[in-house]
Amino acid sequence: MEQFPDMGRWAIVIGDCIHNLRSTLDHLIYSIAVNFSGSDPPPDAERLSYPMESRQFWKLGILRHDAAFMAEFQRLQPDIRPEWKGLRLLAVLEELDNFDKHRTLNVMFAEPTTMIFGLVAPGYFPTYENVTHNFGPLEPDTEMVRIVERVPIPMNVTVEWRQSVAPVVGHTPASDGRERTGVIDLIQELSAEVAFVIKALSRFL
Numbered sequence: 001m002e003q004f005p006d007m008g009r010w011a012i013v014i015g016d017c018i019h020n021l022r023s024t025l026d027h028l029i030y031s032i033a034v035n036f037s038g039s040d041p042p043p044d045a046e047r048l049s050y051p052m053e054s055r056q057f058w059k060l061g062i063l064r065h066d067a068a069f070m071a072e073f074q075r076l077q078p079d080i081r082p083e084w085k086g087l088r089l090l091a092v093l094e095e096l097d098n099f100d101k102h103r104t105l106n107v108m109f110a111e112p113t114t115m116i117f118g119l120v121a122p123g124y125f126p127t128y129e130n131v132t133h134n135f136g137p138l139e140p141d142t143e144m145v146r147i148v149e150r151v152p153i154p155m156n157v158t159v160e161w162r163q164s165v166a167p168v169v170g171h172t173p174a175s176d177g178r179e180r181t182g183v184i185d186l187i188q189e190l191s192a193e194v195a196f197v198i199k200a201l202s203r204f205l
Helices: 007-037 054-065 067-074 089-102 182-205
Strands: 106-108 113-122 128-131 146-147 156-165 166-170 180-182
Touching: 007 054, 007 106, 007 166, 007 182, 054 067, 067 182, 089 113, 089 182, 106 180, 113 146, 166 182, 180 182
Parallel strands: none
Antiparallel strands: 106 166, 113 156, 128 146, 166 180
16 A cells, blocks of 8 residues: 555544444433423432443432333343344443543554455466465555566566555454454444434333
């Protein structure tokens, strides 16, 4: 690549996206509490936020006393919702948000998508018998591909190479052992999960 991506900038941008999604859930709980109590601020305003596990349900404040709300809320917990690629999405959302509060996210660049390359010259037919490529995390000056031919390559050979790179973010191991996931796919799935929660709880607003 002509210039290595600005990892610091990507970490800040992605961290901001994560934090905004997490804050959306907190605002949702606050708004429901306002509706329940008929006052703004509602009781327990200082503690209200979206808990990600049952031992944190005290963060719901007065909402804990409504049986219908709690029945719906229970089924929205990370351990109840289906996994996506071995990840409990709401749990990952909280993990990444908490991590980013103290330091920038562990964002790196990898090549998880496509690579197209070729050696072109009149009358030359490459064998491509020995090709190695890097699909793991990239750092500046990382070797991305190597082609070793069994015969000397003519001087007039043109190398054609196109490679797609995408940011990935580190997280605790998924159920399949994977410790990093493509950021674009992950944020799309996190957004869809947050939208699902909002829709499920919207009748209490």
